[in-house]
Amino acid sequence: xxxxxxxxxxxxxxxxxxxxxxxxxxxxxxxxxxxxxxxxxxxxxxxxxxxxxxxxxxxxxxxxxxxxxxxxxxxxxxxxxxxxxxxxxxxxxxxxxxxxxxx
Numbered sequence: 295x296x297x298x299x300x301x302x303x304x305x306x307x308x309x310x311x312x313x314x315x316x317x318x319x320x321x322x323x324x325x326x327x328x329x330x331x332x333x334x335x336x337x338x339x340x341x342x343x344x345x346x347x348x349x350x351x352x353x354x355x356x357x358x359x360x361x362x363x364x365x366x367x368x369x370x371x372x373x374x375x376x377x378x379x380x381x382x383x384x385x386x387x388x389x390x391x392x393x394x395x396x397x
Contacts, residue, residue: 323367330363
């Protein structure tokens with residue numbers, strides 16, 4: 295037998311379209327920034343090791359990757375729910391004159 299009380303008139307709220315938590319979003323942004331900075335280090339190394347036509351492409355990547363990385367790291371992920379309805383809690387029963395009659 296279940297200890298949980300089930301209510302027939304209770305509305306179930308779906309959270310399948312909920313946004314990720316702030317900590318998950320922050321972790322993703324930090325990981326994305328770290329990968330882009332790692333790619334920048336690779337660009338610097340390849341700029342030193344490659345001949346001139348390729349070298350300038352890697353220098354360009356190493357110079358402009360920090361700007362792109364910062365913009366992407368500061369961009370929060372937002373999801374828009376099309377068919378979302380606002381939750382309206384059920385009406386709460388009012389205290390009647392029951393307390394007055396018990397006196």
